[in-house]
Amino acid sequence: MAQRMKRLCRVLLLASSLLIATGAAAHPGHANASSVGPEVAPELSAKELRQRRERLMKGIGSCAAAITSHGSAEEPDQDFYWLTGVSEGGAMLLLAPRERVFKQVLLLQPRDEEAEIVEGYREPLQHSLTLKYQVDMVARLRDPVPSRLSLAMRHTDCFATLRKAASGTHEVPAEELGMLLQSVDAKTVQQWQLLESMRTVKDEAELLRMRKAIAITVEGHRTAALNLKPGAVERQVAARIDESFAWHGATGLAFPSIVASGENGAILHWAKNDRVMRNDDIVIVDIGASYGHYASDLTRTYPVSGKFTDEQRKVYDVVLAAQEKAIAAVRPGVSLDDLYVIARDHIIASGHELKHYLGHFVGLDVHDVGDWSAPLQAGMVITIEPGIYLRGKLGVRIEDEVLVTAKGYELLSAALPRRPAEVEAWMARARAEAGAVVAP
Numbered sequence: 001m002a003q004r005m006k007r008l009c010r011v012l013l014l015a016s017s018l019l020i021a022t023g024a025a026a027h028p029g030h031a032n033a034s035s036v037g038p039e040v041a042p043e044l045s046a047k048e049l050r051q052r053r054e055r056l057m058k059g060i061g062s063c064a065a066a067i068t069s070h071g072s073a074e075e076p077d078q079d080f081y082w083l084t085g086v087s088e089g090g091a092m093l094l095l096a097p098r099e100r101v102f103k104q105v106l107l108l109q110p111r112d113e114e115a116e117i118v119e120g121y122r123e124p125l126q127h128s129l130t131l132k133y134q135v136d137m138v139a140r141l142r143d144p145v146p147s148r149l150s151l152a153m154r155h156t157d158c159f160a161t162l163r164k165a166a167s168g169t170h171e172v173p174a175e176e177l178g179m180l181l182q183s184v185d186a187k188t189v190q191q192w193q194l195l196e197s198m199r200t201v202k203d204e205a206e207l208l209r210m211r212k213a214i215a216i217t218v219e220g221h222r223t224a225a226l227n228l229k230p231g232a233v234e235r236q237v238a239a240r241i242d243e244s245f246a247w248h249g250a251t252g253l254a255f256p257s258i259v260a261s262g263e264n265g266a267i268l269h270w271a272k273n274d275r276v277m278r279n280d281d282i283v284i285v286d287i288g289a290s291y292g293h294y295a296s297d298l299t300r301t302y303p304v305s306g307k308f309t310d311e312q313r314k315v316y317d318v319v320l321a322a323q324e325k326a327i328a329a330v331r332p333g334v335s336l337d338d339l340y341v342i343a344r345d346h347i348i349a350s351g352h353e354l355k356h357y358l359g360h361f362v363g364l365d366v367h368d369v370g371d372w373s374a375p376l377q378a379g380m381v382i383t384i385e386p387g388i389y390l391r392g393k394l395g396v397r398i399e400d401e402v403l404v405t406a407k408g409y410e411l412l413s414a415a416l417p418r419r420p421a422e423v424e425a426w427m428a429r430a431r432a433e434a435g436a437v438v439a440p
């Protein structure tokens with residue numbers, strides 16, 4: 001979570017510098033994608049995971065590669081999870097395209113009764129494990145890593161680096177790798193963009209999880225609308241939202257819930273959540289449930305009284321128009337940078353400033369991997385989140401998730417109202433129904 005918070009800061013700190021939803025109709029074959037409820041996330045298909053690894057191997061050509069899981073069951077190593085569906089820490093995947101039989105080898109931590117009592121049980125090695133993970137061999141990591149790796153390097157003279165060394169995720173201790181490569185006269189080839197760019201395009205299984213995370217977050221917003229009232233402390237509302245997520249089937253929080261009322265709305269990283277709300281406040285609620293390790297991220301700005309004042313409305317309308325312009329421009333070929341310029345120029349023309357970047361990719365990470373300057377492709381999911389912040393007074397931010405499609409886009413969060421009159425009506429409805437609904 002701490003790491004995620006840091007990444008969150010990075011995006012928001014990049015300061016300085018309708019649309020009609022295109023029929024976010026139920027996805028064919030996924031009629032329940034947006035239903036909410038506490039069922040277990042469907043398993044990712046092992047066959048699809050194998051296909052991902054095969055595509056990656058095509059990309060690295062004849063080189064061997066290794067990737068080590070630096071995560072935990074609760075916060076998996078995202079690259080490793082994306083490739084294997086395995087969340088345990090310390091596991092390793094070897095890819096050896098030149099091998100005839102053992103092209104994909106999964107190495108899991110040795111069984112260890114004491115560790116298992118703390119962390120959970122590890123499965124006994126059986127043929128069924130190779131079927132479960134759709135790899136050519138599953139083994140336990142008993143031998144030192146270089147001896148395992150040397151097997152994968154038998155028929156090649158290059159080792160592909162799948163992640164940036166700077167990310168601190170060394171797949172193999174650098175010294176050991178260096179010695180091994182020297183002994184077999186092999187060189188390293190940097191290929192970190194490959195995995196990153198593959199992860200930015202989401203498949204149906206991923207979109208299913210993301211739609212569900214969004215649906216749960218919409219319920220969290222309903223809970224927020226219900227609980228914003230004069231005298232409420234921001235953290236009380238945040239607690240209700242988090243509780244609502246759990247009751248609606250979230251498997252975690254994509255990031256700590258932000259409830260920033262009144263002048264706190266102008267502080268981009270407001271995290272204290274300790275202010276008591278007043279009737280004339282507007283409140284930024286920036287929240288995201290995660291589901292099956294996939295994140296969501298939606299922001300609305302609500303008037304505590306249930307009605308925007310004229311002054312609040314003026315600012316809100318500028319942010320909304322900037323967002324609508326940017327969303328309308330989404331299609332394959334444009335970049336996040338292009339969208340940023342569209343929204344920024346609108347806000348500047350209105351006499352304000354856009355103090356942070358416009359959005360980011362979403363996926364396993366709330367600030368998912370992806371190149372902001374590269375042309376968008378169908379299957380990518382981005383946020384569009386312009387804001388205006390008046391120091392000491394108020395903040396307005398509106399954030400939605402948009403799926404890039406072959407023809408343009410689909411507004412994934414279309415179920416959450418954005419226009420001021422719709423927000424007010426939605427708040428009124430949520431509050432009117434509150435008598436019949438037990439909060440959250």
Ligand code: GLY
Pocket residue numbers: 008011012255286287297360385399
């Ligand atoms: N909630 C973090 C962000 O909007 O990027």
Ligand code: MN
Pocket residue numbers: 297359360383385399
């Ligand atoms: Mn965001």
Ligand code: MN
Pocket residue numbers: 286287297298299399
């Ligand atoms: Mn957000």
